[in-house]
Amino acid sequence: MDFSIWPNYTVDFYRFKLLALDVKRLLRAHERTNSATSWLPQYLLLFHFPITTSLEEHAAVFPSASSSSKVVLVVGGTGGVGQLIVASLLNQSIKVRLILRDLMRASALFGKQDDEKLQIWKADTRNPVELDPSMFQGVTHAICCLGTTAFPSxxxxxxxxxxxxxxxxxxxxxxxxxxxxxxxxxxxSIGVTKSSELPWSIINLFGVLKYKKMGEDFVCKSGLPFTIIRAGRLTDGPYTSYDLNTLLQATAGERRAVLIGQGDKLVGEASRLVIAEACLQALDIDLTEGQIYEITSIPGEGPGSDKEKWEELFKAAHTK
Incomplete structure (x- = not known):
């Protein structure tokens, strides 16, 4: 085996923690199968090391963008913003993969979909051992809309x-x-860098801004290409428990104009539809890579789904 073609990735503490959990699970499977090597490919997949003997095989394991179709993983896909993202992706015939705790909720929301268009996996992101590598095979992009309430509920x-x-x-x-x-x-969320200042300190009484900032920091240091969207206080909807057609017909009312800033300076409200569209646009606009944006929406005409208009808005935020 040619070890020189293995990617040189930095493995942090948390990846080792996941490795320990995964190996424990795989060793149990090994005991059942009594196979000396059956668990090895999955073991190496945790590090994303391809088991190959040639550069050609290596390329097959990590296909280029031109040789693979777009598959968008949405986590938090049944929440107020997430379901709008999923509905839009499905409407564009883009393959969607969901990781959910409640499969019935997705079925009620999105109805029966072609398995090629929508794949749903049951898992809880709070439990790393449930995040099997097979869930992520073929995924090219990811949108994370995880969240809960700021105060006990x-x-x-x-x-x-x-x-x-x-x-x-x-x-x-x-x-x-x-x-x-x-x-x-x-x-x-906007305000994550000001959790000790009023009024943000009130919102952060139970740590929501602190933990969101910790999540942001982890994404930034992950080595993955990222974009972070800090949303203002969400308005419109949520459209939970509506069918797919209802989601596609949802509108942002009068709050369609978009304000984008950086440096955690913006305050205000943001339409869930605007935030969902911002996430979708950020997937493919190169200049948003490695950037953190704050987004609010105000009365007026907005960019809709026009990529050029969104690119102009994101670009303008860099110069403010």
């Missing part, structure tokens, strides 16, 4: 707290994503 049931969702869930997801990923877009 029924949504905190089942340990669904900001620490578990916005920090541990994001961290575990990022560790599991393939190193070949072209872009991850993370939805965060």
């Amino acid at each position: 029924r949504r905190w049931g089942g340990d669904n707290t900001p620490e578990r969702v916005d920090w541990e869930g994001v961290r575990n997801l990022v560790c599991a994503l393939p190193r070949s990923l072209k872009r991850i877009v993370l939805v965060s």
Whole structure:
């Protein structure tokens, strides 16, 4: 075996933690199969090391963008922003992969879809051992819309707290994503850098801004191509429990004009539809790579789904 063709990736503490959990699971499988090597390919997949003997085989394991179709992983796809993202992707005939805790919720929301267009995996990002490498095979882009309420509520049931969702869930997801990923877009919140200042300190009483910032920092240091969208206070919807046609017909009311800034200076509200479209646009606009944006929306005509207009808005934010 030619070890020289293996990618030279930095493996951090959390990847080792995931490795230990994965090896434990695989060793149990090994005991059942009594095969000395059956677990080895999965073991190496955690590091995203291809088992190859030639450069040609290496290229087959990590196909280029031109040789593979677009597959967008959406995590948090049944939430207020996530479901709008999924609906738009399906409407564009882009392949979507969802990781969800509740499969029935996705079925009720998106209805029956072609398995080639929509693939749904049951897993909990709070539990890294559930994030099997097979879930991520072929994924080219990812959008993470994980989130919970800032203050204790029924949504905190089942340990669904900001620490578990916005920090541990994001961290575990990022560790599991393939190193070949072209872009991850993370939805965060304005005010994450000002959690000790009023009024943000009130919002952060239970740590939501702190844990969102920790998730942001982990994404930034992951080595993956990223874009972070810090949303203003979300308005419009959420459109939970509506069918796909209803989602596609949703509008942002009068708040269609978009404001984009950097440096955590913007304040205000943001339409869920605007944030969903911003995430979709950021996947393919090169200049958004490695950038963090704050986005709000105000009354007026906006860019809609016009890529050129969105690119101009993102570019203008760099010069403010």
